[in-house]
Amino acid sequence: MKKLLLGLLASTLFVSCSKDESEDNGLSNSPTATASYDSKNYGIYKGVFVGSTGTVVINLKNNGTTLSATLVIDGISYVFSSQDVVTEGSNTEITFNHNSDYFNFSVNSNGTSPTISNIHINGHPNATISIGKEESDVQVYCYEGTFTETGGGGTWNLIIYGNKVTGVVLPKDGQVLPLLEGTISNNTITASIPDAATITGTVSGNTITGTWENYDHESGTWKVTRKL
Template sequence: MKNLFSYLVACVMLISCSKDKDKDEAGSNLSNTPTAKSTYDNKNYGIYKGVFVGSTGNILINFKNDGTTLSASLVIDGKSYTYTSNNSTTEGANSTITFRNNNDYFDFTVNADGSTPTITNIHVNGHSNAVVQILKEESYAQAYCFEGTFTEQGGNGTVNLVIKKNKVEGLFIPADFQVIPPLKGSITNNNITATIGENPNPVATITGIISGNDIKGSWSSDTGSGSWKAHRTL
């Protein structure tokens, strides 16, 4: 019996180690090198990365980063969908592009210098309340996407973030999908400080610590408080 117990313990430890290894290897597959070309650092063309809620996921837009490709990869609940566009584009000009995948579509808008990228008019089957927050990646500043959850009274909400250098933007969505403003903040020495809504009267304040591909933190508002965590997925 003692030998059987020892064998079972060893098996449990082996399975646990295997899962940890799989997680580590999955994280190691994520690139830490920007793919954005320096030619388009201050133009509308280039690479854009963001996070999706209405379920959970991330998005990568290749806006002719290689001079020709115009496509978007949208990942929802781990499943990837490729969107394309037939719209004509001009380098260094204000742009609005409609990306489509069969009957699903969304509009991507960006200024001539690559600033203020936004995604609107989102129609994705099964995700009627979808929202996307997105940032432009530069050749010297990679954008990273994190997906996670936060604790709240009555259940867990979704928290998805996109980070670039000392900037963080994202979406904090309660379990009842109450519409609240985007999260915006800054990063200093891997410490996140952000708010939901504008100062001096934000809806909530957010703090967190980045550790490799993981983030943990807390949030507080006039109506409650809790913890949150997220893992890098792009």
């Protein structure tokens, strides 16, 4: 029942997006995760990248064999691979590599708490990735965008899956911020960057717009567009 409710909630995100609009942008509204891995480490993981901007998809043997990670950074796709051993239903800690670039991926045996760390991608300092596990009835939607603030702004990327919202924000000055965390209900986002700012937003089709305010009462706007 819980997964059914989450799936229904996720589907309401795009109620204002017409069939024609969905077809025009080429984005799928169907999860690709295998149902038998919904509560295991195997499956599909999707997320967003800052340190530039982009998305990531990790295929952890979703078809039983493929082990890969695809990062799209500034519109360019990079395929990472791993030689580490992965066992179904076990805690997983592996390293993905592409030439001299690499990052670590970990997830619990039941598919919870997926995390990407130790990111080293040439030309992309202060890189951070926020990621979530897709399930057969709960798709992960990935958005890229920007935010404004007095004297500047920066990159603002987030993901939505079920009623959860997480994301990464990178100001132009390179300041490293905690992950954005929040929830969505009736197309309205309520979130925060812990010890930094409070956030609200509204989903309209494949676009989300909102405002933020930090603890010094400085404020600004943000806007993201669905990319995956």
